[in-house]
Amino acid sequence: MNAADDKTIVREYFNSTGFDRWKRIYGDGEVNKVQLDIRTGHQQTVDTVIGWLKDDNNLSQLSICDAGCGVGSLSIPLVEEGAKVYASDISAKMVSEAQDRAVAAFKNSVNPTFAVKDLESLSGDYHTVICLDVLIHYPQDKADEMISHLCSLAETRMILSFAPKTFFLSILKKIGSFFPGPSKATRAYLHREADVVKILEKNGFQIQRKAMTRTRFYFSSLLEATR
Template structure:
C-alpha cells in the first residue's frame, strides 16, 4: 500500500475539533467523562460511551502485555487506562491538549504491566511508529465516508493486527439532526456529526488490500448512537 498524506479536509476538521474540545466543550467533557451528576441527555451519552468503550476493549485480546496499542483520539483517557491495566503499551494521542492534560491527571499511579505515553498531536503522525492494534473511539464521527476510509487506510499502514473504530451511522434521527445542524452538546458551537451509510462504508473498506471486515455492532443509548467496526489483517 503506497503511503500518502491526509488531504486538506482532514486538517481543516482536525483544527476545528481541537479548538472546540480545548474551548467550548472542555468543561462539558470533563463532566461527561467523570462521576459527577449530569443532565438526563448527557447521562444517556455517558452510558452509551461506557458501553461502546467496553465493546471495543472486548474486541482486543484479553492479554495485551508487550503489545503496542494506539488510542487514536484518546480524549480524557478512560480507554487507554483500561488497556494499560491489561498490559498494553499504549500511545494515547489527541489533538485537544486540554483533554490530554486531564487524562494525565486521571492516570492511576499503578498500571500493572502496562504503560501509557500521553501525546498531544495528530493520530496520523507516522512518527508514532507501528502498532499491533489501533482503537479510534468516536474520533471519526465528524467525517464523511471517504475521509473515514482515507484515515483508516493511513492507520492501516502502521498496524499489524486489528483496527477498531466507530462512526456515526445514518439513521432517521441522526439524518434529521444533521440536516438542521444539531449536535450534542451545543448545536451553534460544536462541529457537525456526519451520519454515514454503513453499506457504503463497508463497500469502500472491503477494497482495502490485506484487510477484512470483522465484527460489527451498534450502540444506542438515548442521544448516543455510534457503530463499531473491526478490521483485521488477512
C-alpha cells in the first residue's frame, strides 16, 4: 500500500465509520472503556500543549495553525485563550463538526477559521504550527516530507505528537492491540523520536520541550521545537 492509498483510506475512514467513532471519543458522551482511555490520553496531550503555550504569556499575540484539527479539541480552547487559529483537517465531516462546536462556543465568531485540506496542501505563515496525533497515518518517508512542509509554514515554533516506535509498542502493534476495536480501519505508523528530531533539525528547529502521554491504549510523544 503506497502513501496515496493511505491518504485516501484515511479521508474515507474519517468521513464515514471513523467519524462516528472519533466524534464520540473527542466528545463528552458515554463511550466504552477503551474509547474513554483514548479520550483521556488525547486530552492530556491537548492540555500539555495548552499549558506550554500559556506558560509563554503571549497567546493573544500568536497566529496558530492547527494542522489536522479533528473536531476542534485543540483549536477551540486556543481561541478561548485568545489565540488567532487557522484549523484544517482532511475530513470534511470532522471540519463540519469542529465548526458546529466553535459556533456553539463563540456564536458568530470567525475565529477559528476552518478549512478542509490535507497537510501537504496547507499554505500561509504562522507563528506556531501544531500537528497532534496525525503522524500515525504517515510512513517514515512521507512523514519527512509532511513535517518539512509544516516547518516551512512556521515562523517560530513547531509542536508535533506521534506514536513512538519502541520495542513494546511495536509488539502491541504487531498483535493488533495498538488501536483495538472493530472500527479500526487505518494503518498505524510508529516513529522513532530520533527520526522526528532529525527532520526538525534539518529544517532549522531545535527541541525545547518534550512530554510523553501514556495510558493503557494511548501513547503519544510530544515535541516542541523553535528557531
